[in-house]
Structure formats: C-alpha cells, structure tokens
Amino acid sequence: MQRGRDQVSIRRVGIVFAGGPAPAANAVIAAAGVSLLDAGLEVVGFYHGYSNLHGYDAAKAPLEPDVHYRLFTDDDLRGIRSSRGVVIGTSRVGPGSEIRNGADLDDPERCAPLLAVRRGLLDAGVDALISIGGDGTLRAANLLVEVQRRLPMEDPRIAVVHVPKTIDNDYPGIDFTFGFFTAVDVLARELHNLRADAQATSGWFLVETMGRRAGWLAYGVGIAGEADLTLGVEDIPPAWKTQEGHLDPARLVDLVVDTIVAREDRGKYYGVVVLAEGIATLLPPGTTSRRDEHGRVVLATADLGRTFAGLVAERYAARTGRKKKVTGLQVGYESRSAPPHAYDVMLASQLGVGAYRALVEHNLDGVMISTSGQLDLRYVPFGDLVDPVTLKTQVRLVKPGSDFHQLARFLESRTARPQRWGPGPRREH
Structure with a gap:
C-alpha cells in the first residue's frame, strides 16, 4: 500500500537480514544498497539481524556505528553479489513474539518490545526498513507496520518492505525464493x-x-x-x-x-x-x-x-x-x-532492486517484494500473506x-x- 502524503521523505534506509543463511543473500543486500546509494540516500546495514535492536535501550545499550551497524559505502557493496554467506550477519531473534493475536496490538505491555525496535531504528536515523528473511521475519515486519498504525498521527513512521528468503521455497506470493535452486x-x-x-x-x-x-x-x-x-x-x-x-x-x-x-x-x-x-x-x-x-x-x-x-x-x-x-x-x-547459482544471483538482485523501487519509486509500505514470469516485479501487501486473526504467515505446500x-x-x-x-x-x- 502507498505511504501517506504526510510521511517524512526517505533519507536513510536500514537493511536487516534475519533467520538462516541462504545463497545469494548478499545479492539482495548489495543490489538494494547500491540502488539506494545511487539515488543519493544513505544505507545502514544492521549486524546480526534484530539481535542488537531487540530490547533496545538508548541509555543502557546504545547502538554504535561499526559495532552494531554499518553505514554502507559504494565500495562496501560492489562485487559481493555472488559471494557466500551474509555480509551483515544474521540471527534468529524475532521481535514481536509477545504479540499472539490482533487484540495484543492494543496492549502497550506486549507491544513494548516491538516499539523498542522501532525506537532503535529511529535513533539510528532510519526512515525506511528493508526486511530480509523467512516467514517469522515477515511476521515481524507486518507487526512493525501494524503497531505504527496505532500510534498518534504526529509520530514518525518507518516504511517497511520485505524480501522473502528461504531455501525451503515454502513462501506464498512468489514462485521461487532466492537460494532454493x-x-x-x-x-x-x-x-x-x-x-x-x-x-x-x-x-x-x-x-x-x-x-x-x-x-x-x-x-x-x-x-x-x-x-x-x-x-x-x-x-x-x-x-x-x-x-x-x-x-x-x-x-x-x-x-x-x-x-x-x-x-x-x-x-x-x-x-x-x-x-x-x-x-x-x-x-x-x-x-x-x-x-x-x-x-x-x-x-x-x-x-x-x-x-x-x-x-x-x-x-x-x-x-x-x-x-x-x-x-x-x-x-x-x-x-x-554455498556459492550461489547464477539464477539465484539474478533473482536476488531483482528482489533487492525491487525493494528500492517499492520504497523510492512507488512510495510503498507494508508490501513483500516478489517476482513472476521473467523476473517481473510484483508488490504483495502483507495483508495477503498474514492471517488477520492469528497474525501468522501462511506456508505454501506442494x-x-x-x-x-x-x-x-x-x-x-x-x-x-x-x-x-x-x-x-x-x-x-
């Protein structure tokens, strides 16, 4: 969906990779990052998923540059799309685990950990977030969107888009996930x-x-x-x-x-x-x-x-x-x-560019980046992928x-x- 006209324009975009590694992970990060840098925006890569954002406290555990995140340069991202591993690391920490259903979104105590993540992103100067991960990470991305909808209108919003990642290929809304092949x-x-x-x-x-x-x-x-x-x-x-x-x-x-x-x-x-x-x-x-x-x-x-x-x-x-x-x-x-297959590098690169285009060209928020056909981009609303009652993501079986x-x-x-x-x-x- 489109962001509101009153939302602050994007100046700095954060990238978080969570869950298990997948081949071509760096292609997503690099393609998104280079596209954003070329557009004159700043790009922050958060180290080890949400682990440093979860339970964020500015006084007790502040975020430090090059310790908890990296302000990317063009040289950081060029030439890594076919490399192994995850350049910014990963973890399985999933914010929002305290929220069990839609009613919990109106519970300040249960939303507090998720709002702490939001505060950490804002304190790092982030206006928009690219989330990369599996169904649990998609769930966290959706919760971040939903909890912000319940904030006062004058509070700043962080736009969130998600790139699906899993070698299991069990994601709805996309034909094949990067790393599968x-x-x-x-x-x-x-x-x-x-x-x-x-x-x-x-x-x-x-x-x-x-x-x-x-x-x-x-x-x-x-x-x-x-x-x-x-x-x-x-x-x-x-x-x-x-x-x-x-x-x-x-x-x-x-x-x-x-x-x-x-x-x-x-x-x-x-x-x-x-x-x-x-x-x-x-x-x-x-x-x-x-x-x-x-x-x-x-x-x-x-x-x-x-x-x-x-x-x-x-x-x-x-x-x-x-x-x-x-x-x-x-x-x-x-x-x-493993060294990523050429197709996975192409697919992941398109998904990374798609994240940039969703945020900057199309002014979108709360969508998953997808492809179909000959790597044609699609933007799938979180609401099409997440159960509105349980807030759990769907699993696509064969x-x-x-x-x-x-x-x-x-x-x-x-x-x-x-x-x-x-x-x-x-x-x-």
Whole structure:
C-alpha cells in the first residue's frame, strides 16, 4: 500500500537480514544498497539481524556505528553479489513474539518490545526498513507496520518492505525464493555421490532434507539427484494416519521396503530415498526428535533418515529373510552458504532492486517484494500473506497432483533404467 502524503521523505534506509543463511543473500543486500546509494540516500546495514535492536535501550545499550551497524559505502557493496554467506550477519531473534493475536496490538505491555525496535531504528536515523528473511521475519515486519498504525498521527513512521528468503521455497506470493535452486543443486550433487556409493555397496540411503513443513526442497533434490523415491508431508494420505491424527510409521516403512523389493525384482540392489523433514511433525510423540516447550517438533533434531533406516532394515529382513545395508543421514546445512547459482544471483538482485523501487519509486509500505514470469516485479501487501486473526504467515505446500508434484512421480519410475551390466546382489554377513 502507498505511504501517506504526510510521511517524512526517505533519507536513510536500514537493511536487516534475519533467520538462516541462504545463497545469494548478499545479492539482495548489495543490489538494494547500491540502488539506494545511487539515488543519493544513505544505507545502514544492521549486524546480526534484530539481535542488537531487540530490547533496545538508548541509555543502557546504545547502538554504535561499526559495532552494531554499518553505514554502507559504494565500495562496501560492489562485487559481493555472488559471494557466500551474509555480509551483515544474521540471527534468529524475532521481535514481536509477545504479540499472539490482533487484540495484543492494543496492549502497550506486549507491544513494548516491538516499539523498542522501532525506537532503535529511529535513533539510528532510519526512515525506511528493508526486511530480509523467512516467514517469522515477515511476521515481524507486518507487526512493525501494524503497531505504527496505532500510534498518534504526529509520530514518525518507518516504511517497511520485505524480501522473502528461504531455501525451503515454502513462501506464498512468489514462485521461487532466492537460494532454493542453489540448495537443490548442492544437495542433488550429494545425492549422486550417495547413489554411486549405494551401487558400489549394494545398499540404500535414506536422506532427510531440510524444508520444514513443505516438500519443495525434498522434491527438487529428488528430481535433480535422481532419487528412487521422494516423500514429503504432501504425500501422506489420510489412511496412513492413526485415530489421533499421527502418521503410522509402519506405513512409510512398508512403502520404502516395497520400493527396495520392486527394484530388486528388476535387478537393482541399491537406491536412494529422500524424506522431507516435515514428516517428523506428523509422527507420534517420542518416535523421533525432541519437542520445544510448546510441544512442537524441533526439526533440526528429527533425524528421520537414521530413525527409519533401522526400521526399514528390520522390515526388509522380516519380509525377505535377507539383510540389507540401509544408512540414514541428514543434509541441508551445507547448502545454506554455498556459492550461489547464477539464477539465484539474478533473482536476488531483482528482489533487492525491487525493494528500492517499492520504497523510492512507488512510495510503498507494508508490501513483500516478489517476482513472476521473467523476473517481473510484483508488490504483495502483507495483508495477503498474514492471517488477520492469528497474525501468522501462511506456508505454501506442494499441491498434490500439481505438475511439479507429478514430475517427481514420473521420474521415480525412470531413474532405474536397465544397464548393460552391474553387480548382482551382495550377501550381507
């Protein structure tokens, strides 16, 4: 939406990057920063996300230049768009966690921490903010907009725009998020290595990928890495769930064993299965991983691959009377700061320029920068992405039966083409 006519014109723009790293992060920062500097504006990069702004107190913990933030120069930003990591650092500190619903926005006590962040930005001379991050960071950006709407008209406003960031690609309002294709490329290469290892040892690998509740990354890795089976949350039918609504692990185990046996019937004694980490959220408590104080699965501890590897090996032995080497592992972290893919650099650069154009050319506030088609820019209002009651952001799952979903299904049956010759079954001792 457009900013009001009475809002102070922009002179200094802050950039905050929060959440996990993603390839091409520096392309967003550099493209936005250079565009703003070229327009004669000042650009401040805040170090380590919101960690130095959260709980801001001008008297007790003032913000210091080159300690808590950097006033960028052109030389700081040129030549870094294809670099790894996040030039200003990041953190998972999320302002606004005290606000649980719309009613809390009228509670001064619950809004105090968020208003402290606003005060820190104002004291740093910031008139507008470019937020870069995942759904939690989008939520914080929306809350900052909403809490300012409730302030007296004479109070200064900070315009806020958001750039979506996640290798999980589970964001609504945009086709693909920057970093996704790099992550797929890096992890698919690992899958090819594992596949060669599996062929040499007549074994199987069960690989858990990042992706949170959605299967985008798992499907991408499975397609590009030629997995023999890829499973995400989207593939779990109601019939696989117990009366309590949990996934019955035996159903998934049986499907994997069915795949192993079917390949052996075709003379293939090895393979790779990809599991999306979000499956852990469907499992009964105590099956795998730990849960936080709210009872939610901590996905980083899920370890689906190792958990199901043992179950699959046991089930295979019970069905066939033979042993089978089944190894489980997790992948994902190694892709977050990999050298960015050219497409991700182009996409992230356009999103960074889009943030500049939203603020300066279009006078926008409370929008997410997006692209479609041939990197055509779009500006999506926060209200289209955030539930007005819970104030939580939406998660985009892979639509079962969609062309992308069917692509994974088609290719699973084509990755095991007959070869001229190869090792037969290996006897396990």
